[in-house]
Amino acid sequence: MASSTVRPDLSESADRPDEQDVARRLLDSAAQLAYDPPTEVDWETPLDKEFHGASPEWSTLYGTAYWNELTEPQRRELTRQEAASVASTGIWFEMILQQMVLRDIYAKDPTGAEFQWALTEIAEECRHSIMFARGAQKLGAPAYRPHRLVLELGRAFKTLAFGEAAYAAILVAEEVLDVMQRDWMRDERVVPFVRTINNIHVVEESRHMKFARDETRKRLRGAGWARRQINAFVVAVASYFIVTSMVNKKVYENAGLDAERAVAEAKANQHHKAMMRSSCSGLMEFLASARLLTRPALAFYKRANLI
16 A cells, blocks of 8 residues: 555646556456357258348338338348448458557557557457458348449558557447447347357457557547547548448349448438438537547538438
């Protein structure tokens, strides 16, 4: 115990928890609760086409006139293709995430909890990417990829983004997937192996989101107006391209629909826009508390229907 004769440290750092505390708790959590997708997920049972791939309410066409015209088998096939597209987009961004985190810890102390947690997170993301890939394949979907321009922008972002810009963008991608998958994993209309995949991802990503929030706050300590403005804009632009790439336009054709009509109705679908906005309220509150909801940033979040 500290001597009562020692003057207390009244500096800002005295009010902060140990910089390694969050990472230590996350390492403990990973040691106690982690999954092995090759054995946890039922990969052997053939796909039962009587199930959806995602909760119907999350379909980009749900609530539209086109949706009302579809047969139940068509609706189920559409949600399976959409779920596979979301999984493929998740793989794309998880590859970006892993490279940004590796670059961030490149020269850090390997004996520290933050370094070891970062490698643990990367290991989990590797397992998630393989799990998503196998899941999409089992859903009978092709390899969906973002538009070529978005792929190249992602290549630049993973190379150049650092600090709060990297971790806040990671958080946005993880939060948007999280809110969808929490619904899907509880929905008995969704094919069981997809529900298992979603459950694994939600549990393990909760640790990743905790770390991303903590790192974002930490990197922003003492940040000036100009730095916040620049990073708020970068994160918002990255978020826009991530969210708008989640459902590839080819899903409609692969589901046997009129792709041109489907794209038009999905773009105007107010139900889906409302689902996105309501589910991201907590995320927007965090970004506001970090002072990353600047006027230019808000414009991109609104375009992506996140606010």
